[in-house]
Amino acid sequence: MIYASYSSDLVKYNGHIEQVSIGNKLKITGPVKAAKVISPVDKDSVDCRILTMGVYPELSEKNDIWVLIRPTDDRYYPQSDHTNTSYKRDGEWQVVTRFGGDKGEAYDLIIYESDATASSFFSATIAKWKEEDNYPGLKLEEIPSGAKEVDRIKIYTSKNCRGVF
Template identity: 80%
Template sequence: MSTKIIIVVVGIFLVFLALLGNRKGNSGEGFLSSKLVLAFGIIGVLMIIFGSYSSDLVNYNTQMEQVSIGNKLKISGTVDAVKVVSPIEKDSVDCRILTMGVYPEGHSKDIWVIIRPTDDRYYPQSDHTNTSYKRDGEWQVVTRFGGDKGEAYDLIIYEADTEASAFFSTTIANWKEADDYPGLQLAEMPTGAKEVERLVIYTKKNCRGVF
């Protein structure tokens, strides 16, 4: 359980204590003094607000709606491999974009977007599906950047088998629970993930501390 969720739970508990303490007993007085009831109530509400608005409970849908789209590559003819359509090589992108691409008919593996910033670590990207959304020959996934303006990123596309995909999903879940995103070293990347394309892109804004 992340720290932010614990804050929310403690806040709810304090509000519950305030409500319970305000109930009057046989003597006509509350179980807790009015000062304690007021203090518990105020602190509890503030903790709930802080924990909620600084966590995924509130920010998740907002983040999903604020994605932008980079320049697009024109694709013609038959698609015979997984390929990125947007962004394009050497593109400058916002802090949160929608990476999009195409895949050939009959393609059955999961498609993962991995970014490698200047710290030389690998960060699998996902939205609520934890894999790239695939339909009718097209795929997409929300991709987030957290570096300085003009920082270079490798945007890497992987095809993943079931085990590799599960590893990425579990890794993301563990990072979210700990509220810590250390990235993966190259040696930690699962053997069932195969790199199919790599682009170099740049952030056009200062994205540090955005997420």
């Protein structure tokens, strides 16, 4: 019965399960004073899809955390999973981050704390890009004023990720 359901399309299933890797992790000691990336670490080489993780102080509970990547084209690409904003809970956050460049390409991985207006802008931008199947990136001046940079690291792709997505 189950086989018949799958083979006849009566049951819908996710044909593509995204696999993500986890990079090296920074050890944090003492109280957290600002949102910070703990994985991957600065100057790390990463796979095409990674789980970017970090920490945030209690005072940042009301702001959303967004990861933006800036490859060599000097454009900014907000990253999201199904929730659009980074998942936050108990002082930790995470989001799936996707890279599309050549092996060894350098990226700035930038963390922003965003108010509701900036967060809505990033969500709407991603939705528009998905609908149009076109991801042109943002210029620095297009990033809303309600998004404040709080951390930045440099990372490199460990394999050719061009055309993966």
